[in-house]
Amino acid sequence: MKITLTCIVARKKIPVELTFCGKIIEVRFSYFAPMVEEVKAMKGAKWNNELKYWTVENCKRNLFSFDILVRGPKFQRYLRPQSAMSPCYIEGTPSPLWAHQQDIYQFIMTRQRCLVGAEPRTGKTRPTLQAFWDSPFEDCVWVTTKSAELGLERELYKWFPKRILISDQSYSGLVLPTKRIHIMSYDKFTSLMKEFPVGRKLHGFWVFDECHKLKTPSAQRTEQAMRLSEMLEDVYDGKEYLIGLSGTPSPKDPSDWWAQCEIIRSGYIREGELAKFKKRYGFYKPWDGSTPAWERFEGWNKEEIHLLSQRLVGLVKVYFQKDCMDLPPVREEIVELTPSKTLLRVAKMIVDTEDNALKARTRLRQISDGFEYATEYNEATNKIERKGLNFVGSPKIDRLKEDLDEYEEVGRVIVYAGFQGSIDIIRQTCNELGWFVLQVDGRGRFLFKPDGTQVSDRETIQMALGEMDRSSDTHTIEKLAFVAEPDSGGTGLELSASPVIIYYSNSDSGEGRMQSKRRAYSNNMDKQRGLTIIDYILLPTDKLIRDKLNTKEELQSISMGEMKELFTTVS
Secondary structure (H helix, E strand, O other): OOEEEEEEEEOOOEEEEEEOOOOEEEEOEEEEEEEHHHOOOOOOOOEEOOOEEEEEEEHHHEEEEEEEHHHOOHOOOOOOOOOOOOOOOOOOOOOOOHHHHHHHHHEEEEEEEEEEEOOOOOOHHHHHHHHHHOOOOOOOOOOOOEHHHHHHHHHHHOOOOOOOEEEEOOOEEEEEEOOEEEEEHHHHHHHHOOOHOEEEOOEEEEEEHHHHHHHOOOOOHHHHHHHHHHHHHHHHOOOOOOEEOOOOOOOOOHHHHHHHHHHHOOOOOOOHHHHHHHHHHHHEEOOOOOOOOOOOEEEHHHHHHHHHHHHHOOOOEEOHHHHHHHOOOOOOEEEEOOOOOHHHHHHHHHHHHOOOOOHHHHHHHHHHHEEEEEEEEEOOOOOEEEEEEEEEOOOHHHHHHHHHHHOOOOOOOOOEOOHHHHHHHHHHHHHOOOOOEEEEOOEEEEOOOOOOOOOOHHHHHHHHHHOOOOOOOOOOOOEEEEEHHHHHHOOOOOOOOOEEEOOOOOOHHHHHHHHHHHOOOOOOOOOOOEEEEEEEEEEEOOOOHHHHHHHOOHHOOHHHHHHHHHOOOOO
């Protein structure tokens, strides 16, 4: 089959002949350099020097690329103004959408396939739920991280007054009077897609929450998400909804955009391969003395990156907290504690004897928190295995008691720590002072009463989470501490009842820190009291880690030499 298109490239109309030959498309046109660049960027592009024509893969992403060049109907959706339609609010919804939420809602309803990058607590979940409610589909599949499932369930409880909680081996979620929401983790999504049978019903409304988890093209979850995107287009031909939500609107690396955009609307970014994307938007230099001359990546071309941001306007909406909400500034406080001479001796011994920077950093973080993991050799497995904790004490514990006493009247605090051992210490300390503890970490979600009794049923956990949300806090629990790892407790939760976040210690994740510190910072907070973020600093490495995470630097950059230098100045 042959067709002729009129492509608009560099403000010129270029006749282009396409010949469909099974898995490839032959592309013929009179030489025009900008048109050559467009075709070269497509997936599988090759030049047939003998017959003087280009070939590209016969795939939906390349067909959409041609649709862009001809300003075709599928691309027109991304050019037209947002719909001015108003939401049909769910009965019992406590309040209407904020102005920026209305904008998100209209963006989703107009584009149907789109990506929303909004900082935590800007409220991107609710307008997405509203879009689903107003869509023609009865089922929504909401894919999110394991740690975010609890927060999402809380959001559903909050905005849907008439619901039935459901859970089975495939998903958990809500059954509404006329709608169903299916929640699943990325791991579950990946395994289900691998086994997805031919002919099985495919729901038409999908949400990839925390979609920065799909930034790696070679990851199985990313590959399956791309496969789903194609399947949706095959089944619904443009009527489907595929929404990406991210709490990081400014990716650290521009290449993070490629896979996410490729999933949401394959072909919207011109380059059909990540290598081609980096080649266009980056600077490369040849390796010295290499034969042939291999190139190395030197950095990003700011001019091209600016053009990329303009190109993405139709597909991506970005929202920052400062632009959406009138909130008081966050007060950040560093509490510098004095280590004992014994602790300093142990810390110096670690940096003097340990060759591996990661192992040294991990051990320093643990002893700073007041414990070391006890280990034991297992003859059966020929491995050294963890066997409980050795508590060594830390000034952080005494300082935590002081802060719990200070915020006792408010009755709501958030405490983050980087290890499960640290979580155990914090929980015990809180319980001893009469606090209930809502614990969220890799072991699960539990409510601990002051006497140490553990409660883990879903309804109780949801009730406790409601007490941490100022808009629904009934003060049924007088004193409640939310204790979590930043990576586990930082995603998808509304913790606005607490006026303070205490970082007893940090994890290795800058993203986890960024998300976790913003969960208490929302329009629901007590704006007069504001929010205070406190970091406990005991060892010099504690401050170094905090500073690195705040600037989104990789902790892997911390060398043994850097740690040794820190301790040479410590008496």
